[in-house]
Amino acid sequence: MSALAAFSALYLCWGMKTLPKERWQIAAAVPLHKGGDGSWAGINLTWYGILTANAYLVASSLALVLMGAAGIALWAVIAVVVLLLAFCVPASSLVARIVEKKQNTFTVGGAVFVGTLLAPWIIVLVNQIPLGDRGVGVPPLPALAAISIAYAFGEGLGRLACVSFGCCYGKPLSACHPRVARIFAPIALTFTGKTKKIAYASSLDGIKVLPVQGATYLLYCAAGLVSTLLYLRAQYSAAFLLALCVTQGWRVISEFFRDDHRGIGRFSAYQVMGLVSICYGFWVVRHFRGDPSTLPELAQGFASLWSPAPLLLLQLLWVVIFIYTGLSRVTAATMSFHVNAEKV
Incomplete structure (x- = not known):
């Protein structure tokens, strides 16, 4: 637990300091077509894809360990995780198309809503x-x-x-209540780079904005840590409801501090999804009432993870998520190549 907390804190500090910079949006560019002037048109591979794939990898690994610790058979765990991702990953794009009317964007909120609704019944199916x-x-x-x-x-x-790509950004401090602006001024984010979403969608590059992404990171990881402690004490219902209520409750609240487009209306569809998810979670606990009394064994969970099948599947998951989210559809690249004659 202490190692997980330390890693989360260090990762946050690095990300909030480094990723708003222009340098940390595009990780690489691959040439595809040569133009008449000798330059190449290419596709960009983004840090958004790398960091998203990392997040999926950590989440899936943690799910495998925790379920394995609870004595759930490895192939049953894999089946639940694979089926859940099979619905949630496409939903991240589909829901964004429906709510935001955009073809080339992703929404975690929409994917989570679909996953919350389907997860209990995927377990029943498995x-x-x-x-x-x-x-x-x-x-x-x-x-x-x-x-x-x-x-x-x-x-x-x-x-x-999101910090890397400049999306899911907060309101500019100048648009906030003076007291709010004073509180967040020392940790406000300033994004640079005209290809970041905050620049081309809202022209807020170079302007201090509320660090909504950082607040979300901190709150969610803290909720995850406390819920893990409850889980290890076999308080499964409490762990489930705490993680669900904190994440979805903050989704409702944080929307009021964001400045990116979230759909039509003052109360967005994502906020409605968050409230519905919380109510649904309480119903699920009531429907599947009764926590098993057996304490989880973390050693058993790690042992179930440390075998060829889950490790290979996790590597495959990282590659698939990176390709799905990392191939930029809203930016492009123009490249030229030459020989360094003085080094020949």
């Missing part, structure tokens, strides 16, 4: 499939708690991807 669990099945509340904790850490870490 319990109907023989997956080497000797008929024990997946206990719903421990699995849901593990998923919620993994999500809290995953989205928290994933907020650094």
